[in-house]
Amino acid sequence: MKKYDVIVCGGGTAGMIAAISSARTGASTLLVERDGFLGGTATYGLPFLGFFSGDGTKVIGGIPQELVDRMVEIGGSVGHVRGGTWKTGKGEYDYEFSLTPYDPEFLKFVVQEMALEAGVELMLQSVLIGTQLDKNRITYIELMTVEGRKKVKADVFVDATGDAMLTWLAGFPTKLRGRGNMQNVTHVIRVGNVDVERMVESLKEEKVIIGFKDWYIRLLRGKLIDGDEGFVHVAGHAKLWDDKPPLTFTGVRWRKDEISFNITRTTNIDPTKVSDINRAEINERKNVMSVIKRMRELVPGFEKAYLISTSVRVGIREGRRIQGIFTLTEKDVIERGEFPDGIARGAYPIDIHDPKGGETKFTFIKGGGSYGIPYRCLIPKGSDNLVVAGRCVSTTGEALGSVRLMSTCMALGQAAGTAAALASKGSISPSKLEIDHLQNRLLEDKAILKVS
Ligand SMILES: Cc1cc2nc3c(=O)[nH]c(=O)nc-3n(C[C@H](O)[C@H](O)[C@H](O)COP(=O)(O)OP(=O)(O)OC[C@H]3O[C@@H](n4cnc5c(N)ncnc54)[C@H](O)[C@@H]3O)c2cc1C
Structure with a gap:
């Protein structure tokens, strides 16, 4: 051996x-x-979150930083994008929001x-x-x-x-913590051919994509790896069905026409149980298909969007x-x-x-x-x-x-x-x-x- x-x-x-x-x-x-x-x-x-604390201090170095630097060197990342604000609601301080x-x-x-x-x-x-x-x-x-x-x-x-x-x-x-007490699970999706700038405009109009006042300070612009500039982080609540609560989403973008969303969710999953994992995978695939279809129908900038990929497995936040x-x-x-x-x-x-x-x-x-x-x-x-x-x-x-x-x-x-x-x-x-x-x-x- x-x-x-x-x-x-x-x-x-x-x-x-x-x-x-x-x-x-x-x-x-x-x-x-x-x-x-x-x-x-x-x-x-997903973007790396947490390289900097809310007061703007760098807290992660070493090999993780080297990984970011090497991706930047070969055109796979623009590095850290900083300068967003995050209202803590406490009145005493705000957070700097940054992502990689x-x-x-x-x-x-x-x-x-x-x-x-x-x-x-x-x-x-x-x-x-x-x-x-x-x-x-x-x-x-x-x-x-x-x-x-x-x-x-x-x-x-x-x-x-x-x-x-x-x-x-x-x-x-x-x-x-047991089924029902652990965080929900999500298939992260990469979507192509989205006009992100128009999507953000529609967020301001508060029609299908709502919650501008909740999110505007974390809508972050920066460089994209193909040389353009635009929104690298978007977020909001997508009101896609009249009889269902809006879906809170975040989206990260590294290329002009491509954006990755964290939007669907399945609850009551224990990721250490085979039957739960099966339910999560099946349900999330259904969720992804219906969300993409509905967003194409309703969201400005999304009319010609297509699904590039779903994550290789359903994303587990807690187990x-x-x-x-x-x-x-x-x-x-x-x-x-x-x-x-x-x-x-x-x-x-x-x-x-x-x-x-x-x-x-x-x-x-x-x-x-x-x-x-x-x-x-x-x-x-x-x-x-x-x-x-x-x-x-x-x-x-x-x-x-x-x-x-x-x-x-x-x-x-x-x-x-x-x-x-x-x-x-x-x-x-x-x-x-x-x-x-x-x-x-x-x-x-x-x-x-x-x-x-
Ligand atoms: C939907 C979602 C959105 C998130 N959004 C963000 C975000 O925007 N930014 C952020 O910073 N973090 C985010 N997170 C959190 C973060 O991505 C994870 O918590 C983190 O990546 C977990 O790292 P890990 O090394 O513990 O697990 P993983 O990265 O999942 O690594 C575990 C590895 O072990 C392997 N493995 C498992 N079992 C076996 C086995 N029996 N034999 C061999 N290999 C095995 C797996 O294949 C995998 O490669 C998100 C998480 C989820 C699920």
């Missing part, structure tokens, strides 16, 4: 960065991914190249299906590959599967999380918690897409600041050689509403990959790692752990 220093399970938003940081820290690293490409949810056509749009096909390519350059071994189209333990140590994992079952060993494992699949298969404690040595709470997020073992930062407001399908709720971080995320949130209770990254780290459901944003997930990936590599090098459990050692290495690699 082949043995590695580190195996990362899940090559999505957090896992792709974890594998790069692990390999760059000197560990022989295998990255296992069930799809045929890297990127996971970061390939759905990119073409997801460029992300797939750039991240693959960065992983290969770092020396990561990729095992694509391979699904984690089982684990073998010796007491609290995972000795090997089992994968379903195109050759059938395969076993691979490592000193340290990283769980970046989104739903803590590795932690759960290994039998370490996990938690789930299973680990029970870590520490659990980050809503208070830690809002009150800008700082921790001696902080290894990444979060800055986006708590963004909860209503489990019942109602309006999305935002809770803002005090003063538009940011918070630290402790390393202990990445270590499953009782485990000896496992680190976790992405939306399945140890948080409460409310805190997840902020931690789940992609910039934060990528920073968590960098921390988890570095920690796994250092633990393997030192032949110690990740839970016993000297925190200074980890933090110093992350700082050398340009991660941002503190802001003044």
Whole structure:
């Protein structure tokens, strides 16, 4: 059986960065991914949110920033677009709204190249299906590959599967808020041939697309990757049917004629249940087709629009999380918690897409600041050689509403990959790692752990 220093399970938003940081820290690293490409949810056509806090401070650096820079270099992104305003409703302060749009096909390519350059071994189209333990140590994992079952060993494992699949298969404690209490799910859609400028004009008229006063300050203009300038972020409520509540949507645009929408939703889904996932996929496909048809009929600028693609899987905002040595709470997020073992930062407001399908709720971080995320949130209770990254780290459901944003997930990936590599090098459990050692290495690699 082949043995590695580190195996990362899940090559999505957090896992792709974890594998790069692990390999760059000197560990022989295998990255296992069930799809045929890297990127996971970061390939759905969403913008990175959360590189900057509401007061305009940069809180994410390191490998995530390098990824953005490399996409910019080859024309796959214009980089960060800043300068929107977000009324917090508190009267004391407003947030700066910023986002980082990119073409997801460029992300797939750039991240693959960065992983290969770092020396990561990729095992694509391979699904984690089982684990073998010796007491609290995972000795090997089992994968379903195109050759059938395969076993691979490592000193340290990283769980970046989104739903803590590795932690759960290994039998370490996990938690789930349960059907009806978790955020709703969405198929993100890319739509071509939309006249976005006309669409925004119609928002001002408050006919089919309504809510101008809610959203106008977050309608952001900027450069597009094909050289034009225009709206890069649009939002509103689409009143498509008289007998149904309007659909709140956000749209991000990186090319003149193409825009990606987050508009449909399905409620009552437990993403760890096969029947729920089937219901979500089937329902969201129906939703997408009817929304596109109706928007073509009703929305100015949408008359000749066509569906380019739906996300490779239905997008899951919330699922299973680990029970870590520490659990980050809503208070830690809002009150800008700082921790001696902080290894990444979060800055986006708590963004909860209503489990019942109602309006999305935002809770803002005090003063538009940011918070630290402790390393202990990445270590499953009782485990000896496992680190976790992405939306399945140890948080409460409310805190997840902020931690789940992609910039934060990528920073968590960098921390988890570095920690796994250092633990393997030192032949110690990740839970016993000297925190200074980890933090110093992350700082050398340009991660941002503190802001003044
Ligand atoms: C609809 C929607 C809209 C969102 N909008 C935004 C936004 O605009 N901006 C923003 O910053 N964030 C947004 N988010 C949040 C963000 O995209 C996610 O929370 C984040 O990408 C999760 O990262 P992750 O690494 O934990 O999971 P993922 O990126 O999903 O990665 C998990 C990876 O593990 C792989 N995997 C799973 N199980 C196995 C297995 N058994 N074997 C092998 N591989 C496996 C998957 O294929 C995947 O590649 C949105 C989320 C959703 C769902």
